[in-house]
Amino acid sequence: MKFIELKTEIPGPNAKRLLERRYEHVPKGPFNTALTFVEKGSGALLTDVDGNTFIDFAGAIGTINAGHCPKEVVGALKAQLDKYLHTSFHVMMYEPYIALAEKLNEITPGDHSKKTFFLNSGAEAVENAVKIARKYTNRKGIISFERGYHGRTYMAMSLTSKVKPYKYGFGPFATDTYKMPYPYYYRKPEGLTNDELDDLILAKFEDFFLSEVPADDVAAVIMEPVQGEGGFVVPSVRFVQGVKTICEKYDILFIADEVQTGFARTGKMFAMEHFGVVPDIITLSKSIAAGVPISAVTGRAKIMDAPNIGEIGGTYGGSPLGCVAALQVIELLEKDQLCERAEAIGQQIAERFEKLQSTIPQIGEIRSLGAMTAIEFVTDSQTKTPNKELVGSIVQEVNKRGVVILGAGLYSNVLRFLCPLVITDEQLQEGLTVIEEVIVELVNEKGV
Structure with a gap:
């Protein structure tokens, strides 16, 4: 060896x-x-x-798409350490936070006006995406998918599908959360084509709105473009676009959970680019900063502005170290x-x-x-x-x-x-x- x-x-x-x-x-x-x-x-x-x-x-x-200890990231962190470690963006702001928000608004899918704010982990990004969706739509329901994984905090865990080890014994879970099937072509029912499976699942959405919760009470659908913990299950373009069409039909927000799929992992900067779908909100973390804890929620500007001052944020959200590391990671991903x-x-x-x-x-x-x-x-x-x-x-x-x-x-x-x-x-x-x-x-x- x-x-x-x-x-x-x-x-x-x-x-x-x-x-x-x-x-x-x-x-x-x-x-x-x-x-x-x-x-x-x-x-x-x-x-x-x-x-x-x-x-x-x-x-x-x-988390390490850019590799362990890339010299550009380490250099940026060392330079930042000599300036300041933390002031809390809510107390005294700092430029790297703004620069990273500008960059993510630029490179995430869609050419519409966007805004971004920062948190600490993928689960925290999911929690806040849900808060923003509910605030903007004035609706309660959140739909996720079978086998999906969105984190270990309570709302994120409620949206997650796998019982053991993630949910067993930790209930009760957040209310107004629902799960729909997600195509698993390798294990589809005998006799069905992939397209037929897609159509069957998409049709279940319409039935769901009749049998479980009205569409006008659903704030958002959250989807991993490729299921991570679920086993790297890849849906078809037809299915993802079909879900987005349903969301548009009923004014439901489409949240893309790109925590594991983002930052070049799938061959695109963001996996949703493979499917020709522009999400309303996107959650990001893991490989954003080469291992420095930081996460982001990026979305349409009018949606992101729904919460009032003080309604979203966190003491350590968007730490200066995470911001400067992320800016270098994005540059490295593009350059190399x-x-x-x-x-x-x-x-x-x-x-x-x-x-x-x-x-x-x-x-x-x-x-x-x-x-x-x-x-x-x-x-x-x-x-x-x-x-x-x-x-x-x-x-x-x-x-x-x-x-x-x-x-x-x-x-x-x-x-x-x-x-x-x-x-x-x-x-x-x-x-x-x-x-x-x-x-x-x-x-x-x-x-x-």
């Missing part, structure tokens, strides 16, 4: 000591995929406290053509496992939009029974062999790829080799 370097078992002795402290002082609730601790990161590589170097295919759950790079990464991953699929029937489907690529595993290709156990074993073994990767999916049977877009072809292929070897070993040698 040229990039992976394993000097100890995983976890190594230093990591084990830290794990003991973690278990004693940190609640068990926060999950950990790789049972070790980072010492430094660069590009697509991570080195832990025992000197082991990993190739990162998880990207901090899609990382949208095009995302397309190349996704193609390499898909081609590699399409070849393997012919000999490994447990590979049910390979899905990809740009570098947002996933493999769904089943027990066999006929029943398509989800193979959660195999994916769990793959993730554990791959991490032990020097590649950090994550699972996903409603059934936890999907392997998802979120490597930094600055990963080199050599690093990518080395990581894919490890994953392929583990899959073949587990399937053929252990019969998983």
